[in-house]
Amino acid sequence: MVRAFAPGRVNLIGDHTDYTGGLVLPMAVQLGTTVEVDVGGDEVRLDSADEPEPVVVPLDPGDPAAVEPRWGRYVAGVVAEVRPSVGATGTVTTTLPVGAGLSSSAALEVAVALALGFVGTPLELALACQRAEQRASGVPCGVMDQLTSAAGVAGHALLIDCTTLEVSPVPVPDGLEVVAVHSGQPRTLAGSAYAERRAACEGAVAVIGPLRDASLADLDDLDDPVVRRRARHVISENGRVRAAAVALAQGDAIGVGALMDESHASLRDDFEVSTPALDALVERLRGTPGVFGARLTGAGFGGCAVALCEPGALTEGWRLEAVDGARRTA
């Protein structure tokens, strides 16, 4: 029997920055996905406690995006990347809310890859699982979710430079709570909106160069007002991530909270990935005594908000702890 656990993640700040080589500050969380398998046979067969239908994937899975049931696409994407020489039969269980913006798909991919015997560094694991996600979903996602799941550090957020792929752990001070609260709106990335946002950013890069090195003054060279706003979000968000990493390391919860609030406004107004339900939730969380800041987390279009607060300030949602990255446990 092989058992692997992969955590989900919550992103404290830095959304829609990873796929243009920007900065992000997520942490791996205690909620995650466990895959237990017996190795053998010539297919990968998994049951999930949360899904009515099992997944059966041959070792040469063809096009992962064509697999049914849909959750099997992520498994097939991983099989296509890991290319195990023998099959496996087992179960998937998760403590993550699925499709809530806490990277349930990345946790599934990383846990399946480890259970199927993936050998490599956490970065190699993350890159293989990022490709698996892209093949499975058709969404041109960045590497943040898979890298956080693979490389998490207990008690720390991860400052990730998505150009160099360097991961710098930043301690989360004692006496601060990170809470995720669901907006009540299911989130799906599979629509074209994520790809459209990415294309707009790439359009900006083609004119003003890497957004990570650009300044707000460079925005004047962008003629299209929509592309300009998308780039303004990314450039300003990279600055906020840098500042938030410093503030977090100094234990400056008020400073981090203010940056989270600004991040939400930028994602709402310039990047346009928030929803009325997320905006209302973020406002309500922010108005709660003991909350330092709140923002949507992940891709947006529904799913969760994340709040930074004093212990016990929020009694709803998921109180998240920073944990180590994915591992094989048996």
Ligand code: GLA
């Ligand atoms: C999704 C993607 C990530 C990242 C976020 C937005 O979670 O998988 O790569 O782009 O959206 O920050």
